[in-house]
Amino acid sequence: MIDISRRGVLGGSAALAAATILPSRNAAAQDMPAHEQALYQAAQREGELTWYTGQLQAEPSEAVGRAFVARYPGVRCNVVRTTSQVAFQRLSQDARARVAQCDVFSSTDYSHFTFLKGEGRLMPYKPVNAAGMVKGARDAADPDGHFQITYLALYMLARRSDRVTEADAPKSWRELTDPKWRDKLAVGHPGFSGAIGNWAILMRQAYGVDYFKGLERNRPQIGRSAGDPVTTLNSGERLVGVCIPSAATLFSASRGNPLTLIYPSDGTLMVPSPSGAIVNAPKPNAAKLFMEFMTGPAYSRTIREYYAESLRPEVPPPEGSRPLDELNLITPTPRQIETEMTDVKELWRDTFGV
Template sequence: MGKRHWSRREVLGASAGVAAGMAFAEPAKAAAAPSAVTPELIEAAKKEGKVSYYAAIQLEVAENLGKMFEAKYPGISVRVERSGAERIFQRIAQEQGSGIHAVDVANSTDVSHYLEWKKNGWLASYLPEEVAKNFPADQVDGEGMYATACAWLEVIGYNTNLVKPEDAPKSYADLLDPKWQGKIVKGHPSYSGAILTTTFVLSREFGWSYLEKLAKQKVMQVQSAGDPPIKIMLGERAVMADGNDYNLVLFKDQGKPVEVVYPAEGSPLIIVPSGVFKEAPNPNAARLFQSFFFSTEAQQMLVDKFAHRSFHAEVKPRAGQKPMSEVKMLKSDPVQVQAQSEEIKARYAKLFRV
């Protein structure tokens, strides 16, 4: 018998309100106490010997994080299960619904997933000491269920061999120019949480009429937020309508013919929380891994090696990367993303037929 495909509607429900533009504005029922990494925690984690990490960040990033953790804590292996955020959400719903407890720690590019997991009682309250000390309150759940592990911006980009700087699009409106017909690539909200959030933001800011016009540009449709940068780097398309900025920054560092465009109207901010599950099969290793994820060394690696953004107060910005303070950011409302997700994906699929 094949696995049942759970729709998001089956596993979603109403959640408490979150103020628009804030990451985690839900009032805390009880403030979480910060937890330090103790010798006892390390010893207990080593006895478990493994941690199961479900990752929506790109595989190379997740694996690097895992290898750093394994090097710091020999004897504990990290099993990375990487997929798109929407696929991870479905998988965890299937597992939890079947009484299967396989996930220790999960991160997602869709904040609304944490609202649902928290409402369902699936997350454990665990606030790493480093988070309490160095992260802004609006990036931390008040009850310690999750916090923002990293972030990036969704942007426009182009291949510099195919497009001259003076001809490149500077805004979302520019993408509707007939000259870009058949030359654009973009991600899909049914696979990627980052693209789902981006689609929500664009439809909110410009209306669905904008996306209807964009769909008529004969857009190449790919899955994740990491796919459009690859397509323009390879020259398979000249311009990307969405996709993460960090891939383009890394490609530029490698001498690839790509350029980042932070749209005039603003760039959707994608935050990537991480949380420990209450029924984690390796609860101590899960907590140790969560603490490591938010440590200065892990956060600095995400910035330096992968051009991600960090909210850690002691992490130094990446040289040559445009700081978030200089970018007009378009922030989402997780509750609204959650409420509209099925409608967004269905409406989008009708417009952008593969």
């Protein structure tokens, strides 16, 4: 926004340009509640924010960035999308180098946030919009307001429907150790994906370490992100995706790929995934505004287009997904994630050699 008082009297063409820019931003602000308007005015002076995220896949992450700019013109969102573990490593490298680049951090690994909170590296800011979120998101947020749930991710099985019939498909996580699935499975890696780490914790709890040995004998193709099996199944290299994200799978199927979700009889993994503003954020007001955006309805409308679960009661669930109250949902406790994540990563590397 042009500061006329500093620049003096503008020439005719510059004044016309300012008149074109200012009304559009004022019009955008008119649709905002008062708490967002105040942050928006402050964020415009900062001009941008940087978002490190491992939650959504690349395309929906970029869509979120565009939706934010559309709602708050003049505040650019720099989207840095990687896997959750890589995003956390990058944030840790910034801290070691004593540089501040990230304003808001999002991950599928809850333990990242308990650690960052304990280190005093998260801004104590509770968005006003968070009060209107669905109960599951509100209940899993930090009670002190250091982080909020911005993604209720579901992970399950999926099959190539043109090559694996419903009758032949695995019905549970346990069945994946059956030799019939040798060279047919694709999965992510807990060293990169927080969701895979959550799943590994629960599989060890339910079936012990021998489960991973049985899975290893079936030689699964191991990627990084939990979303990598979507690409692998689309290419036909493998037939069954393991701990595959519901949102990315449904989105791929909507584009004509022959993918079908399988809800395991021994539980669909739900991962409440947090976001938090960094305490030394270079653009603190823009960071707070982005947290308001992610907990508000405009964000849920955006991610719903990519088949992610809605976080707001006024925004319906994505097309093709089953209502959450119909599912057998399993989720590790925050304590399990905090204390067992490192162990299952080491177990995975020892078992699979990667």
